[in-house]
Amino acid sequence: xxxxxKRILLKLSGEALAGEKKVGLDYNVITEICKSIxxxxxxxxxxxxxxxxxxFWRGRSSGGMDRTRADHIGMLATAMNALAVADVLEALxxxxxxxxxxxxxxVAEPYIRNRAMRHLQKGRVVIFGCGTGNxxxxxxxxxxxxxxxxxxxxxxKATMVDGVYDKDPNKYDDAVKYNKLTYTxxxxxxxxxxxxxxxxxCRDNNIPIIVxxxxxxxxxxxxxxxxxxxxxxxx
Numbered sequence: 001x002x003x004x005x006k007r008i009l010l011k012l013s014g015e016a017l018a019g020e021k022k023v024g025l026d027y028n029v030i031t032e033i034c035k036s037i038x039x040x041x042x043x044x045x046x047x048x049x050x051x052x053x054x055x056f057w058r059g060r061s062s063g064g065m066d067r068t069r070a071d072h073i074g075m076l077a078t079a080m081n082a083l084a085v086a087d088v089l090e091a092l093x094x095x096x097x098x099x100x101x102x103x104x105x106x107v108a109e110p111y112i113r114n115r116a117m118r119h120l121q122k123g124r125v126v127i128f129g130c131g132t133g134n135x136x137x138x139x140x141x142x143x144x145x146x147x148x149x150x151x152x153x154x155x156x157k158a159t160m161v162d163g164v165y166d167k168d169p170n171k172y173d174d175a176v177k178y179n180k181l182t183y184t185x186x187x188x189x190x191x192x193x194x195x196x197x198x199x200x201x202c203r204d205n206n207i208p209i210i211v212x213x214x215x216x217x218x219x220x221x222x223x224x225x226x227x228x229x230x231x232x233x234x235x
Contacts, residue, residue: 004226005154007046007120009147010037011140012158014054014081016214023055025084033158034088036220037125041094045224046120048150049127050143051085053077071135075102078139082129083107095124101133101142113149120150140194144201155202155209156223157194162213163231164193180232193233202233209233 012033019026041047056077057070079100086096097119098108108129109115119126131142140157147155161169162177166189169175178191183203186193193199193211202209212219212230219229 001225003040003043003045003224005045005152005224007048007150007152008040008154008156008224009048009050009143009150009152010156010158010220011143012049012051012081012085012214013160014052014056014077015160016158017051017081017084018055025055025081027084027088030085030088031092032217033214033220034085034092034094036217037089038092038094039218039221040224041123041125043221043224044123046123047125048116048120048146048152049082049085049125050131050139050146051078051081051127051129052139053081056080068135071131071137072102075130075133078131079104079108079129082127086127089125095122096127097124098127098129101128101130116150126150138195138198140198141201144194144198144205144207147207148201148205152207154223155207156220157209157211158214158220159211160214162229164191164211164233166191178231179228180234183233183235186233193231199233203235206235208235 019029053074057074082098086098089096099111100108101111116126128146131139164178165175167175183199210223
């Protein structure tokens with residue numbers, strides 16, 4: 001069976017890497033996620049990954065701290081997560097490169113688009129840390145930006161819910177799940193799938209997004225193979 005998507009950008013939330021602990025890293029959880037990523041790589045899929053940092057730091061909850069400094073701390077949190085995911089993937093036999101938008105050459109390559117493309121073409125998984133390298137931009141925006149830059153066929157947004165709902169399914173029993181949405185519908189309905197900047201980037205570059213639940217890590221592989229899971233957002 002051939003993968004539906006040849007090149008993907010996978011967005012992993014920091015919270016997903018913490019498992020039930022909610023903070024820090026749960027290596028059992030990360031290992032299961034990485035096993036699914038390895039299945040995709042073994043199927044010939046070229047994989048870029050953007051990781052969040054919410055398991056270590058949430059800038060919007062930093063009280064009175066200067067926003068720029070709070071966002072810089074968040075970028076460092078994503079670098080820690082990128083290195084952790086890289087370590088587990090390498091232990092599974094996957095060739096990985098970590099690239100960061102903030103220079104830290106002792107631990108990772110600087111983000112260079114052409115170099116990232118070359119890694120992907122050689123079958124290496126590339127993990128992008130530090131978001132866009134700029135404050136005031138979320139890691140969702142970084143995901144959309146990197147997806148456009150590497151010419152990804154799809155952006156896979158792995159979350160803690162199994163798709164997009166009309167309201168929070170954790171609070172409302174009558175929440176209705178959408179199987180498909182356009183970007184315009186998402187923005188008009190005010191659905192909190194991702195921020196407007198991310199949605200606009202994907203819409204303008206015609207990149208579909210699949211939002212799905214990561215509590216079952218094999219959903220990553222299933223999405224790549226074209227199975228209908230989660231919610232599909234497209235132009």
